[in-house]
Amino acid sequence: MSFYQIFLPIATLLYLLLVFVLRSVILWKQTGVNPFVFGKSEKAHDYIGRVYKLMVLFTWVSIGCYSFFPSVYDYLQPIDYLENELLRFSGLMLLIISFIWTSIAQYQMSKSWRIGIDYNEKTKLISKGLFKYSRNPIFLGVLISYLGTFLIIPNILSFSIMLTTYVTIQTQVRLEEEYLETVQKGDYVEYKKNTRRWL
Numbered sequence: 001m002s003f004y005q006i007f008l009p010i011a012t013l014l015y016l017l018l019v020f021v022l023r024s025v026i027l028w029k030q031t032g033v034n035p036f037v038f039g040k041s042e043k044a045h046d047y048i049g050r051v052y053k054l055m056v057l058f059t060w061v062s063i064g065c066y067s068f069f070p071s072v073y074d075y076l077q078p079i080d081y082l083e084n085e086l087l088r089f090s091g092l093m094l095l096i097i098s099f100i101w102t103s104i105a106q107y108q109m110s111k112s113w114r115i116g117i118d119y120n121e122k123t124k125l126i127s128k129g130l131f132k133y134s135r136n137p138i139f140l141g142v143l144i145s146y147l148g149t150f151l152i153i154p155n156i157l158s159f160s161i162m163l164t165t166y167v168t169i170q171t172q173v174r175l176e177e178e179y180l181e182t183v184q185k186g187d188y189v190e191y192k193k194n195t196r197r198w199l
Helices: 003-032 044-068 070-076 085-112 137-152 156-183 186-192
Strands: none
Touching: 003 044, 003 085, 044 070, 044 137, 044 156, 070 156, 070 186, 085 137, 137 156, 156 186
16 A cells, blocks of 8 residues: 555544544533534535535545555546646645644634534634634635545545535535624624635
8 A cells, every 4th residue: 555545544534533523522521512513404504514424425435445445446537647746745735734724723713613503502703813814714624625635536536526515615604604794793794804705
């Protein structure tokens, strides 16, 4: 196995466990609130939550084939002209940057962090730290991670995952903005004026 075949599944597992699972458990124990708020209804918000789960599953399929089933990986249609050491190394750096960036943003968001929108709760508006430079640093970190994964394993499936995740996150961000304008009112409107959506 190559370095990247070993690194990618380990890094992805640690990213999910440390950034999302562990952080959720810690927040749950601190506040008694489950930060995972996607439901099972047919509303757009909950539908997005199901799309996220599918993208995580397909990401594992892509990584699993690359690392453990090379003969199956060929069926994912690798994009040959993107398979070079410079792009793989760039993907590696993006994954590391994404992990650090997202971890810092989650720490700064503290007890206001949620996976999805809790329409029955008003959390504190965070506008300091990384949130001074991006209204959505956690989503930005997630997008960077998918780009990094694609650069390491450029194939049709990983490209489709990256594209679908990008569109889904863009939709989620706009739903959150509508919600925050409703509950935070003028504070959030002023924040939007001074801070860009991404960077």
